[in-house]
Amino acid sequence: MSAVPGRSTALHRPRVVIVAAAGLVAAMLLQTAILPAVGVAATAPVVYTLIAVMGLAWGQRAGTVAGFAGGLLLDLTGSGVLGVQAMVGCLLGLAAGRIPVDRWRWSGFGWVVLAVLGAQAVTVGLDMVLAGRGAGLAAAAVLWSVGGAVVCAAVVLPARDFLRSVVR
């Protein structure tokens, strides 16, 4: 963790909690209510992307906790098996904390997209296994996920510096 400059563990904890809570609730609303309302036809991984960027900005520990909280929020308001997205989210935050980044605004873009897609795939897979939803994925759904992850990462990743500065 100390290998990356500027990612020290000295976070202002109350601010992390407030910023994480506000951000995750906003992302959940965007993903579950706003995007479907404006006619985006499939689930874009907004919350997972935010979790990954939080892990990038705040390091593994805060990323893990934020990921668990965000995943649990999706679990509680969604319809899958409770705890699946919480587990995937916390592992995603943990992994994102290890992504190497430099000063470039979109640095780590590929890794974030990969991590989010991996998380998405694990969620769908676990959901199929645990809830017995046997049907294969429609090609359209896969395309939407990939496109959604790319767009989300492009939009959310520049918030990394803001997230980092706001909790000091």
Add this chain to the structure above:
Amino acid sequence: MARTRTTALLLVVISLGLILWDLRASDTALRSAAQQVVTPLQRTATAVFAPIGAWASQVQEFGDPVVRQQSAQNIAVTAPPGWRTAGGRVVAADISGARAEVTIDVGSSSGVQQGNAVLAPGGLVGQILRVSANAATVRLVSDPQSTIGVRVSPSKEMGVVTGGGMGADLHLEVLNPAAEVDAADAVQTLGSTQRSGIPAEVPVGTVAAMDTEPAGSGRVGHVAPVTGMTTLDTVLVLTERR
């Protein structure tokens, strides 16, 4: 570093515990409580942003006279006579590949019960899966886990319609291998006489195509649902027979 690992391990164990607990008990109290808090937020967000979606779909469908005529015809959701109803709006959706469920903003306080039929302009779109006080989850007919008993007109053959996932046609299995079922035949619910289930003869869709070869024990085909599942807006829940 060690603290990070401990935290991660602890949270993963908690998640696994939640998964096991949900698989065994499937307790809905926790979810109802969360929905109580979140549904008003989702409702507000949907109300604010829905006009943009409506505008976008109008722009998209502007040139299609069939769609324009249909939308003019189907402004009101019509219910079969003799049913108490509750009108609601879709406020959130979970329409990823393996799932097709939406949340509506009416619940047990409006009489909505598990198993109720959910109608949109044109016919049946789903069934109530879970209910809390002011919100309910609808399993759409396009969900891979949804199965609905149907009768195909005019041949009156019985069959089963299952979901094919987001955006895909519904899957139809007709019981009789020699059934004379063709494209454009109407598909309606078998229904039951229960107080709160799906009534008989509610349109589910129209046959889009039948496979020519008879499958093992019947015939299979595709059904176009009564309306696009990704553009649902106002729905009507049939709560109870009068």
